[in-house]
Amino acid sequence: MQQKHVLIVEDEAPIRDMIRFALERADFSVVEAEDAQSARLAMADHLPDLILLDWMLPGISGAELAREWRRDELTQNVAIIMVTARVDEDDRVRGLNIGADDYVTKPFSSSELIARVRAVLRRSLPGGEDECLEFEGLSLDAASQRVSAGADAVRLGPTEYRLLRFFMSNPERVYSREQMLDRVWGQNVYVEERTVDVHIRRLRKALAPHGFDRFIQTVRGSGYRFSSKSL
Amino acid sequence: MQQKHVLIVEDEAPIRDMIRFALERADFSVVEAEDAQSARLAMADHLPDLILLDWMLPGISGAELAREWRRDELTQNVAIIMVTARVDEDDRVRGLNIGADDYVTKPFSSSELIARVRAVLRRSLPGGEDECLEFEGLSLDAASQRVSAGADAVRLGPTEYRLLRFFMSNPERVYSREQMLDRVWGQNVYVEERTVDVHIRRLRKALAPHGFDRFIQTVRGSGYRFSSKSL
DNA sequence: AACTTGTGTGACATATCCGTGACAGCCTCA
DNA sequence: TGAGGCTGTCACGGATATGTCACACAAGTT
Structure with a gap:
């Protein structure tokens, strides 16, 4: 399998590091962004295969960002996993409605993260949407x-x-x-x-x-x- | 499925025994160590598939040990589950940051332990090559x-x-x-x-x-x- | 030939695995 | 509040696989 590119959008540095560490150990290539703007910048260069998106970001919420990307022709097929501290069921449902492919709740283990990333990538790989x-x-x-x-x-x-x-x-x-x-x-x-x-x-x-x-x-x-x- | 080897690194004997009992009942082969040195000794003989590592050990902390192993060519691919009494979020993130694959908080049930051990081992297995x-x-x-x-x-x-x-x-x-x-x-x-x-x-x-x-x-x-x- | 040793073969008690129906807990919806 | 759907678990029974034995058979040995 070819190496996959993952973009992390997360404002808290320790969590970003932890995720990067886990992903790189699992042989993914990682790009980081701390807010919406740096995320756009990172995507301009090269589209990732998957985005790990924090629910709460300074300025714009992760949910807004996800919705935006889903509307964009260029980015609408990139898989998105929402990362959130909330355990509220409503948020979960809302997150998935927005178009996230999966949802990880903090705190999570690195192996859980990897498993979900792999699962989502595997799922979105063949052709895509209306299977x-x-x-x-x-x-x-x-x-x-x-x-x-x-x-x-x-x-x-x-x-x-x-x-x-x-x-x-x-x-x-x-x-x-x-x-x-x-x-x-x-x-x-x-x-x-x-x-x-x-x-x-x-x-x-x-x-x-x-x-x-x-x-x-x-x-x-x-x-x-x-x-x-x-x- | 072939039998898997687990190394327990834990200084408190009763907990060690409890873990050993649970693991052996689930058909794992178990090796015990009570500190960093005896852990090294146990690994010299045969590398385990997974290490259950106590967060607090006499002398060196489990976290230090984990970091050390992750740097070592020989042991860096061995799965690690941290065992800790702490429930603090920061510690959890820190533990995972170090490179633990999962994290179990005392007190835990033996079935939870087994479930986590199985999950981690399953994930670290090499992908199914079609023979x-x-x-x-x-x-x-x-x-x-x-x-x-x-x-x-x-x-x-x-x-x-x-x-x-x-x-x-x-x-x-x-x-x-x-x-x-x-x-x-x-x-x-x-x-x-x-x-x-x-x-x-x-x-x-x-x-x-x-x-x-x-x-x-x-x-x-x-x-x-x-x-x-x-x- | 008789004997020794190693292997093929059928039978059988037991252990293990799986299909199945029942049931209680949990939701949602009216 | 109750009906109804969905889920996970359990216990029972039947089907199948497993390990062991006893005996037949074959291949060497003396």
Whole structure:
């Protein structure tokens, strides 16, 4: 994988340093900015692949900045992760509505940060926005978050949807329950591994009326695999 | 998954014991150290995959130690989790700034500890390189954990799969039953050596319909060999 | 040939893994 | 406040894999 460029927009120097340290250790190239203006300056030279944006900045808020970038033709496809001290749910929702791809709450561990950065970059890498996945008659539209089996629609809960989306993005490959928890549930939640089984069951059940449950295969002792080929 | 080694650096014996107990129950191999010097000693023998490092140690602080290790070529890639009684935000940032991968605050539950240890180890693992082995028509794909003989698929149990994978990664070479137990079963499980024979048999049986069982050759008095050449 | 040693093979008790239904907690929405 | 949807956990039971044994068989040895 080619080295990725990350722009940090953060006014507090110690946190900036900590983030830079973590990112450079993980082999990212890092550019720093302490406010909106220096951020613009940094972007003029070279567009980053991802921006780590502090929620609170002197002058303009990070949220405003994000909204602005999303409107700009040039920057609208750059991934954004909001960094904030707030734990308020409303802010979180607002942040994501603005167009941030993910959201990290202080205090966070460096490995958590890296994991989220990697996850976002991985997600935004292929083509981008309105992802539309098709698999032998089973189709998933990311924009409308709809799944349809042939003609008729499939009704899925949020978790089942994300699970299926993950599977369809990564077919023909075995994933452990641990890996699935990482990539479908999120890196910072601790849930039992068997929970994966239950959701697999629920997804299979939803897909079964159309016969698509055969795509979800159990690999005993290892995990699960999404594949069109039979066992 | 192979067993991981964890080094605990902690001066208080009861806490050390508690951590050791939790880790061993979760199938990690544990080495203890009570100060910087004994930590160095423990590392000299064998590098751990992860270090649980107490923030406060007699003499040198854990933070100093972490910084030192991060500078050392040999140890800089070993994951570090700081263990501390402090809840102060600044300390946390400072700890992560130093290069710790995560941070656990006393008191902590053993399940939380295990979760964090697992999370950190998982993240520091090298990305999944897609191993794909081929051998005269017999092919094994590590990503999908599939084995196929020519056109049709071969159905294997977990142990047979690992065994075949081991063979195909190390062809043309004789291995004793003991070596095979080490590398396929794991280094510290005790099973009878004859068990290898039984699994060899099962693997041969699965490969036989396609004629590929001839690759698994018995070397009387020594062990087995995987080879395309006959005898 | 008899004996010794090493390996193939089928059977079997057990351990392990996974599918499944049930359930309580938590949301949201009316 | 209650209904209804979603989530994570658990316990049970069935399916499958595992390790060990006993015995058959083969290859050397005396």
